[in-house]
Amino acid sequence: MLIEAPRHAEIFGSVKIYDVQKVLKLESKEIEGPLLRSIGREQIEEVLEKLSIVIPIKNEKIKLLDGVLKAIPDACQIIVVSNSSRTGHDVFRMEADVITHFHSLTKHPICIIHQKDPGLALAFKEVGYTSILDESGFVRDGKAEGMITGTLLAKCLEKDFVGFIDADNYIPGAVNEYVKDFAAGFCMSESPYSMIRLHWKHKPKIVKSRLYFRKWGRVSEITNKYLNFLLSNCTGFETDIIKTGNAGEHAMTMELASIMCYSTGYSIEPYQLVYLLEEFGKGETECRDVVNSGVEILQIEMLNPHLHEEKGEKHIKDMLLGLLSTIYHSKLCNEYLKSKILEELRTNNAIGQEQAPKKNLIIPPIKDIDIKKFIKVLEGGYIYPH
Amino acid sequence: MLIEAPRHAEIFGSVKIYDVQKVLKLESKEIEGPLLRSIGREQIEEVLEKLSIVIPIKNEKIKLLDGVLKAIPDACQIIVVSNSSRTGHDVFRMEADVITHFHSLTKHPICIIHQKDPGLALAFKEVGYTSILDESGFVRDGKAEGMITGTLLAKCLEKDFVGFIDADNYIPGAVNEYVKDFAAGFCMSESPYSMIRLHWKHKPKIVKSRLYFRKWGRVSEITNKYLNFLLSNCTGFETDIIKTGNAGEHAMTMELASIMCYSTGYSIEPYQLVYLLEEFGKGETECRDVVNSGVEILQIEMLNPHLHEEKGEKHIKDMLLGLLSTIYHSKLCNEYLKSKILEELRTNNAIGQEQAPKKNLIIPPIKDIDIKKFIKVLEGGYIYPH
Numbered sequence: 001m002l003i004e005a006p007r008h009a010e011i012f013g014s015v016k017i018y019d020v021q022k023v024l025k026l027e028s029k030e031i032e033g034p035l036l037r038s039i040g041r042e043q044i045e046e047v048l049e050k051l052s053i054v055i056p057i058k059n060e061k062i063k064l065l066d067g068v069l070k071a072i073p074d075a076c077q078i079i080v081v082s083n084s085s086r087t088g089h090d091v092f093r094m095e096a097d098v099i100t101h102f103h104s105l106t107k108h109p110i111c112i113i114h115q116k117d118p119g120l121a122l123a124f125k126e127v128g129y130t131s132i133l134d135e136s137g138f139v140r141d142g143k144a145e146g147m148i149t150g151t152l153l154a155k156c157l158e159k160d161f162v163g164f165i166d167a168d169n170y171i172p173g174a175v176n177e178y179v180k181d182f183a184a185g186f187c188m189s190e191s192p193y194s195m196i197r198l199h200w201k202h203k204p205k206i207v208k209s210r211l212y213f214r215k216w217g218r219v220s221e222i223t224n225k226y227l228n229f230l231l232s233n234c235t236g237f238e239t240d241i242i243k244t245g246n247a248g249e250h251a252m253t254m255e256l257a258s259i260m261c262y263s264t265g266y267s268i269e270p271y272q273l274v275y276l277l278e279e280f281g282k283g284e285t286e287c288r289d290v291v292n293s294g295v296e297i298l299q300i301e302m303l304n305p306h307l308h309e310e311k312g313e314k315h316i317k318d319m320l321l322g323l324l325s326t327i328y329h330s331k332l333c334n335e336y337l338k339s340k341i342l343e344e345l346r347t348n349n350a351i352g353q354e355q356a357p358k359k360n361l362i363i364p365p366i367k368d369i370d371i372k373k374f375i376k377v378l379e380g381g382y383i384y385p386h
Numbered sequence: 387m388l389i390e391a392p393r394h395a396e397i398f399g400s401v402k403i404y405d406v407q408k409v410l411k412l413e414s415k416e417i418e419g420p421l422l423r424s425i426g427r428e429q430i431e432e433v434l435e436k437l438s439i440v441i442p443i444k445n446e447k448i449k450l451l452d453g454v455l456k457a458i459p460d461a462c463q464i465i466v467v468s469n470s471s472r473t474g475h476d477v478f479r480m481e482a483d484v485i486t487h488f489h490s491l492t493k494h495p496i497c498i499i500h501q502k503d504p505g506l507a508l509a510f511k512e513v514g515y516t517s518i519l520d521e522s523g524f525v526r527d528g529k530a531e532g533m534i535t536g537t538l539l540a541k542c543l544e545k546d547f548v549g550f551i552d553a554d555n556y557i558p559g560a561v562n563e564y565v566k567d568f569a570a571g572f573c574m575s576e577s578p579y580s581m582i583r584l585h586w587k588h589k590p591k592i593v594k595s596r597l598y599f600r601k602w603g604r605v606s607e608i609t610n611k612y613l614n615f616l617l618s619n620c621t622g623f624e625t626d627i628i629k630t631g632n633a634g635e636h637a638m639t640m641e642l643a644s645i646m647c648y649s650t651g652y653s654i655e656p657y658q659l660v661y662l663l664e665e666f667g668k669g670e671t672e673c674r675d676v677v678n679s680g681v682e683i684l685q686i687e688m689l690n691p692h693l694h695e696e697k698g699e700k701h702i703k704d705m706l707l708g709l710l711s712t713i714y715h716s717k718l719c720n721e722y723l724k725s726k727i728l729e730e731l732r733t734n735n736a737i738g739q740e741q742a743p744k745k746n747l748i749i750p751p752i753k754d755i756d757i758k759k760f761i762k763v764l765e766g767g768y769i770y771p772h
Contacts, residue, residue, distance in 0.1 A: 002491075002492055023456075024456065024491060024492065025456045025460075025492050025494070026456060026457050026459075026558065026559075026562050027459050027460045027562075028460055028492060028494075029460050029492075029493060031491075031492065031493060036491070067689065070409075070410060070411045070412060070689055071412050071689065073412075073413050074411075074413045074414055074415050105388075105410060105417075105422070106388055106410065106411050106414060106415075106417065107415060107417060108411070108414075170691060171557055171559055171560070171690060171691065171693075172412065172559070172563075172689045172690050173412075173557055173558070173559020173560050173562060173563050173689070173690045174557070174559050176412050176413075176559060176562075177558075177559050303453065303456055303457065303558045303559075304557060304558050304559045305556060305557065307693075
């Protein structure tokens, strides 16, 4: 793969955020140059073997899941965490069937678990990680909870890296690229605490019966704007470096994934950045090893367009609220930025004129979970294939 | 790559047409099974090094060409044959600039030539291949003429395989797959006279502001229907095995590409099948070596959807006319099939009630061209980069 070298980076305390790097070529010979990074197939393969791909899924089209699975490079463990319907039309059963067929045909290492699996809830309870559970004792609904579950399973499987791919992608070839972009990112990063966030070049939308290649989604634009405000506040220099505030497609080293707090709902991805800036920006953290090594955030612009299921516009208000609340309630957010966020939310009718956004629920890191105990409780045969 | 084994094949004389084989996985470990073919990366790489990709282009969006180039595997020589505008807005100059930049950045072996290059016309004239020239002495307009030019250049570069990719593809990841599908096909075929034709799983269309994943285009459906009629006529057994009558994305061994006659206009792809059935079906050919080895035609269903520029519906009549004329004028076409074709053309208002379709212009094989002489004349520095 041939990728642009990052042209600059913003640094706040131990956190280094690199500018967007474009993928210049999917497969490349070794090229030398100060502005280029060529990453050989062997290097990428080496990371892929240690990478687990988590696919959170909830009632997506089965054909799309099938295409996504078929595109993931051979060396990567796949972990599907499903929160699909079980009553009435048993969507989870269909997903499990697709995965069983896929596994028996290809021998690809893959497992699927339902988010509401009683064994899973019990395992979380036994290890004391109850903040992921709801009042009925099961794992709470939500993509964030699915992603955390997947991350923990990847940790159980002793993987060094974990990446997240949405199940609603129309282009298998793009999924194949995402995974290799993750791997290329880890080849370039130097810290054991690294995160790779993918940026789409274009997100095709249907406008008046034609495909229009949009550069920015509306929610992304607002998210990035306020995240950059927050970062500018911290460093004292205005910046627009953050372009992947909402990156659904992202990956982390297991070291980083283990020490992160997670936000819930629509704010999980932007909160990752807020959390890192809060925790490692001012050096007040207890994780001294992170301060010594530094946290690296790479943003990679993929070559393929991002063409996925349209979920409609109705959730935009909820998304904005979740995203901006995360910045509003950050300890790094000053009064001026708070007033701007309130204005934005009120203009978009996301909150009333006198309201302030509610704080998002935050889930603690998984680092203290007793993995052996967790596996032991979980091993009741709930994960398929074994 | 993991591909289905073909479930059956139709044989007519020396021509063997295999049923569609689906790509089951883009990258795969070695899998054994009677209904599967797993093709290792090394095997694919070996073919890629001997494969030249020809991209015929005429005033396509530059961004799409750029994405296509960036996706082609590293080992493949790329040959762009452009018939884009030179007067007014110099599109060819822009293409040449993109290619120069791409080459200087990536060192990928690539060249571009304009179809109306005087040196190219002169070279064809000198070697006596004048049927590709128009009355003004230049290479005639048309995609077929561009493809033949590209094939000849690939032969000059001593490549063993030649594949064709359209320049208007929106999905770089799909292009990457096409090229590997070609290579996988050649790994599976046994004859030195082999052709790989790609079949799309779906061709997304915009229908009422949503993406609708069509399985069959209207023209494809009609083309395949009549090609299958022709084949059924030959063998005496009805069949629907041909599913890639219009496959723009196809590849051939250079041995096969060299001995083929080519049709012009919209009929180049379906005529390849008609020609092979005519020439090698009844054993009347002079190419005894082909009869001994047999001709193999593989049809591969790609994993990625085929999403390309919409050219509008206005050419559909012209396309139907070109395609069906090729079958109508085949020596294998009987009176009943002729009457069905006339009916189809008249129903679609492609010809008048009393008219018959005109015969397409056929261009002879390139096998007798004196390659050394052709290169010598062409070497005036017209191809860029050198």
